[in-house]
Amino acid sequence: MKHKILITVLFVLSYAAYALQWPVDIEYMTSSFLEERSGTVQSGLVFEGYDSMRPYDYGETIFRYVPEAYGALPGEGDSMLVLEHENGFQSIYSGISPSEARQDRNRLSAGEYLKAPSEDNEFSTCYFYIRDAHLNQLVNPMILLPVPDDSVIPLIKSVILMDGDRSFELMGGMKDRSMPVGNYEVFVKAVDMTNRAVIQMPYSYALYNLGSLLLERELDALVLKDAQRVFKDGKTLDSVFSMPSYLSLGEIILTSGQALLEISVTDIHGNEGSRSFQLQVFR
The missing domain is CATH 2.60.40.10 (Immunoglobulins)
Incomplete structure (x- = not known):
């Protein structure tokens, strides 16, 4: 089983790992892929106490959403930005400032920042997802992101x-x-x-x-x-x-x-x- 996992990880990382970064520093992560949080199983990563997010890779903006009382989409939820990347993946950033989502930016680099909706970082919560557009599936971000060394047995x-x-x-x-x-x-x-x-x-x-x-x-x-x-x-x-x-x-x-x-x-x-x-x- 170990070999199968490592082969999968190495295959994905072989062309992308050098350029990828965490959208929020890993120490702020409070829930991982498919971990239960407040009775809900998460389809991505959850971070708390952050001040900003950043693109995990260079990408083009394909969707932005700001909850508004008279918007075409439901007024519930967080401001969201979706980027499309050259490798066929899409990254989703939810929980950013509405002003960040409204900005007319066609492309974002890994060095740019997406501010949190509140200046009080202690209460900020954001969600990060990766979607494989070709296979129409949500991918475990831990496979793609550079994960620190770990020797602890589950x-x-x-x-x-x-x-x-x-x-x-x-x-x-x-x-x-x-x-x-x-x-x-x-x-x-x-x-x-x-x-x-x-x-x-x-x-x-x-x-x-x-x-x-x-x-x-x-x-x-x-x-x-x-x-x-x-x-x-x-x-x-x-x-x-x-x-x-x-x-x-x-x-x-x-x-x-x-x-x-x-x-x-x-x-x-x-x-x-x-x-x-x-x-x-x-x-």
Whole structure:
């Protein structure tokens, strides 16, 4: 799994990393891609306490929005600017000053700044998204941005197996237990603590039984389809995150006998954490 992640990252960064920059310094990031914030799973990065944003790369302005009482778009939400880049990506900056969004600028360089809507930086919140226009999907910005070195292993905090009204939580020192046969949905709660003490979502999840890979999910992108955000396998964002603070890996069938479940989570650098559970499955 580590090699697959690193190949993906190196492929994307091979032509772009040298020119890219964070829209806001990373220490201001409070939520990462697909991390839950105030009950909402984020499709981009969230920053707080900033004074300005900046383009992550040179781009041309293709859309600007300022909420106004008599505007053509709904008057709710934040001022927004969308840039299009040579590599086919579009970057979206939400939470900037309305005056910045109104400015008639056809092009922005990485050295320009987009001011926050308030002079009180403590209460400023902004959102940053990257869209692949060719594939119509929102991309995990952490794949593209220059991420600082990190050696901390992601932590699996809880695993829940659910079959209808029956649920079994595997946690703490409970590595061996008995449970009935069934078709179980697997929910995993995991966090990635970085060297900077920032908590974010791991990049990939996998489940093995007796050494065989059964389920896996990478948090690399969300496809925009029929007004919904879905993963590449067709699972909707709402179904994958139907249980607060947990990610659904999918369903497995447990038949009578012994099962050895191993859950593995990996961060963007390839640091891997895992936990194993020995199960005695009965009819």
